[in-house]
Amino acid sequence: MGIFKAYDIRGVYGSELDADMGRKIGHAFVRLRGAKRLVVGQDMRTHSPELADAVSEGMRDAGCDVLRLGLASTPMTYFGIGSLDCDGGLVVTASHNPGQYNGMKLCGPGAVPISGDTGIMELERMCAEPYPGPLGERGTEEHIELLDAYADHVASFAHLQTKVVLAIDAANGMAGHTLPKILERLPLVEAHSILMEPDGNFPVHEANPLIEENLEYVAKVVREHGARLGVSFDGDADRCCFVDEAGRTISADLMTALIARHFLKQRGPAPILYDLRSSWVVKEEIAAAGGEPIRERVGHSFIKATMRAKGAVFGGELSGHFYFADNFTTDSGVIAMVTALTVLDAPENRDRPMSELVADLRRYHSTGEINFRVPDKDEAIAQIKQRYASGRQDELDGITVEFGDLADADWWWFNVRASNTEPLLRLNLEARTAELRDAKRDELVGLLGEPV
Structure with missing residues (x-):
């Protein structure tokens, strides 16, 4: 696979x-979108300043003005693209990949993602050609300070009345850059933090918090400080x-079910999305709370x-x-x-441990992703589809098969x-x-081979 991928460049x-x-x-992005004003953020990787500078130069050579956020998490960049007057933008980042990697996540106006199907593959074709150089009047570059406005935005999602540990x-990622300002605005949160630099x-x-052994670091802090x-x-x-x-780890699908309950109680009946890998309990909980469960294929653009x-x-x-509709329909770990925390501090939950809140959601038994x-x-x-033809099948994303009632x-x-x-x-x-x-x-491991 090359650097131009389904969801980003990496x-x-x-x-x-x-x-x-x-x-x-940068140059091709401007031409692809017909952009006049773009936002550029960058993460803390050692080569991100050099790469972000180069992207900005390409954009300006193509006649586009550039709003530079400097150090910014991906959600902070989404916030910038969604809240500023612009034609889209990108963040220089390689997400959870090791330090030798870098890349970019791209958006159009309103922080609508640009994926392989909506522009990244075309960018690959354009970038295979020689660099076009300056096209007419060069764009300007302006540096924008957005961290305080972003912290205000994130803090607006919190509704706390009592102290929460x-x-x-x-x-050592970008949450360490944005969290101090956010936590300043949440005086009822007693935070015990590690690896904030x-x-x-x-x-x-x-x-990468999906790797179970990486969660032991925060689990240790929880136990040391009696955090909820x-x-x-x-x-x-x-x-x-x-x-x-x-x-104990709470899988993200169970957190989806828990947070869905919160939004449906707060706002009344509404659609809630979940990806097709999620536990059946997510669909059940959304429906039980009066929502409309919508199953979707994997991937943020979908x-x-x-x-x-x-x-x-x-x-x-x-x-x-x-993903939060009130966050320009984008994803955010800090939100x-x-x-x-708001769920934990709800009056009916204040005296209940988190383990009790999710206990009834652990009613089925999953493998996690293998x-x-x-x-x-x-x-x-194709072989799996044939082998399990007696089950109820759908092909929304790969092959899903269900057996029994x-x-x-x-x-x-x-x-x-x-x-x-x-x-x-x-x-x-x-x-x-x-x-x-x-x-x-x-049985399935026997068909597919040893896991990696």
Whole structure:
């Protein structure tokens, strides 16, 4: 796979991606969009200033004015694009990837994402051509200070009346840049934080909270300080994962169900989105709270487009992306954090531990996501489809198959899909019992090979 991917641009800096390519991308982005004014933010990676400078030069050579945010998380850049008078923009980041990587996430006006289908593949074609150089009058560059306005925006999602003790692992990523200002505006939050210094080398652990061992850092802080909740962020702070007061992981689909209840109680009936890897409990909880559960394929561009089309107020993915209509229909780890705190501080929840709030959501047994490297992903999915033809199937994203009725002891389902970002097949499976889950997992592993 090249650097131009389904959702973003990403590659090893210096070999796959460099300043010259950044200049080309900036120039092509302006021409692709017919843009007159674009926003550029950047993360804390050591080469992000050089890459952001090059992108800005390319944009200006193409005649576009550039609003530079400087150091900014991905959600802060989305906020800038959504709130400023502009034609879109991008953030220089490689999210949770190791320090040698860099890349870009791109948006049109209103922070609408630009994906492979809506522009990134065309950018790849344009960037294969020689650099066009200056086109007429060169654009200007203006530096914008947005952190205080962004902190006000995030804090507006919090509705707290009593003190809440919180543990935070910023993972040396961009949450460490934005959280101090946000926490200043939340005086009732007693935060105990680690790895708050942004460091693009990620010296302690990878900034990927989906890896279970990485959550042990925040779990330790939870136990040391008696926190009611712990949160760990990824590198660019658009994702987060949670642990309860005992340090036990709360999967993102269960948090989606919990936060969905909150929004439906607050606003009344509304559509809520979830991705098709999520536990069946998400659909059940949304419906029970009076909402309209909408199942969508994996990927932020699909979730955001459907949220806009259906007027959804909230959405969540198993990967730890949480989407908010009042946040320009974009994902934000820090807004998920303050919303979770608001749920904890609701009068009916103040005396209940987080583990109790999610206990009734753990009624099914899932494998989590299991990855496989196979020679031919399409052929493997075709074989799975044939092998499990007796089940109820759909092909919204890969192949999903359900067996039995939900009330029965032998009910189970699975999804196998090709990753949009890596050369992998991904399996998610859930069953009524742990024993059935394990048996069916082993059956599918036997067909797909050893997990990676």
